[in-house]
Amino acid sequence: MPQQTAPSSDAPRYVVGVDLGGTNIVVGVMPEDGSREIAMRSQPTRADLGADVVVDRICQMVEDAITIARAETGATREQFVGVGVGAPGPLDRGRGVVLIAPNLGWRDLPLRALIMDRVGLAATLDNDANCATLGEWWTGAARGARNVVGITIGTGIGGGLILDGRLYHGSSDMAGEIGHMTIDSNGRRCNCGNYGCLEAYASGPAIAERAREAINADEPSVLSSLVGGKLERITAQTVYEASEKGDPLAREVVRDTARFLGAGIANLLNTFNPDCVVIAGGVTQAGDALFEPLNAEVRRRAFRPVVEACRIVPGILPGSAGVVGAVATFLQQNQ
Template sequence: MSQRARYIVGVDLGGTNIVVGAMPEDGSREIAFRSQPTHAAQGADLVVERMIQMIEDVITVVIAETGATRADFLGVGVGAPGPLDRALGMVITAPNLGWKMFPLRERIQSATGLQTTLDNDANCATLGEWFTGAARGAKNVIGVTIGTGIGGGIIIDGKLFHGSSDVAGEIGHMTIDSTGRRCGCGNYGCLEAYASGTAIAERAREALASEVDGVLFRMCGGDLTKITAQMVYKAATDADPVAVDVVRETARFLGAGIGALLNVLNPDVVVLAGGVVNAGEALFGPLKAEVRRRAFAPAVDACRIVPGELGGSAGVVGAIAGFKAQTGITSA
């Protein structure tokens, strides 16, 4: 006799898209995952209204598909750009959204009548890969998500580690070159200043400055301002020498940061996510070689470095897993 299934809704609020979906509490499947543009410029109220509408739509689909009732929904987990005050459920500041001190948890909770938890989006992405993705079953995990910037999350002994003031996991802002490139954070030589999507496109532009042909040059129509990190990954898989060089350098920078993390935290899995995983072996080959050069052998031998498996769903899955962890609800 099986127990009646219970469901949790997850929300991943990004600067570009909102992704919402549901899972049974045991994480056994993804139901009704869907994405809509955030339209942050319309202001916080309209963004929250859209989130609530998406949550209600997902609940309706789950009920229709499974025969569940509203009482079978345990709550809502939300991942949002940080920094956050988890205790208060507030987004302290989110530059991409234009939000400051916004009581997101309370707004979702009062509109849906469902218990709601809040966590950092990069933490959620890491927790998602641990819950049902590439780091399933691992004990100590470091997640590195490469997009516009570099986000990170740390799992210690199977639990998300938040640090002493909810800031832990800012892996993009490790110094890898103390007198190096200026970073958006104001500091010099952060990993993010070398290996974020933004930095990868920038380095490709620098490398192409004296070129007049090649795959990457043609992809941007000769207009270097049009180069994106995605173009670089694509051109690298097409063996464009400039793109291959940029990806190889990216791997070296990431290897310096991830190697340091292996020496400090000795994880069993590092999950790399974001568009960069599209570069495939052109990235992972030299990355693993660099980590092996930089970290102690027992740390390297204990650790798998793998691409994320959940893609754009990782944040939602992690928000659901975060709801379980924060509320103490465990799967049957």
């Protein structure tokens, strides 16, 4: 497993990291000491075009990243030792298969083998939220922590667990599915088929949907004017922008999101007693408007000793935590 300090090498080796999300694919290169990020690029995932198109796009982005990194570093192709891939789960890491990815519409896709065959490099596969958590632990906001809970909020909500300094996968690679903890047993239907999942309330699309529902219930808001009256264009980002402008409806949506997240995080604190919870994704753009009520909800629900032992922080690797962690998981699995 990569350490939080690593020696440099006279002939550095490089790893390509891939962060596959429901909305975007991010690819970049890092030397194995984790000292810098090179050739970071992002493209829309376009899962609606099918798995073959997405895999083609990933492989082309990997090749492009290698080309750019070689030009920048002078490295040879042989110095690129592999590709670490973070993908939505559940996964079978041993076989390199994406078992179910609801936001991509995938089932039983042998993603690792497809990438290895097309780019001619060794590859590893891990959960995208595990990768983001490991990335923030290796070089980001959770650096120096021993027990970490990571939460990634985007198209869905993922999670990762680092216990006693090691990424924890569980008995069947399913540990850390934080987005699918039930916070309301009779609540909203989630894409996973369950009801009342945290993801159904606090993911990016869920935040936008709750705002649209409030507007359709005739609650006044500037949100409609921000999207030219086309409510389908409202995104979580639109809600954050309206909240910053002082819009009461948007502020209430952000406060409710904080309460939902706070309830989930309180459960995690009581269960794992971490010393750091790191939250990554677009929701962190809401700033204090999110984190102040979130921390208040955690204090209200969790035991005082676990609250006092833990810091809850936004990620500091926006756009790259998943790539950094994918590199780290490749190094971990190939030591």
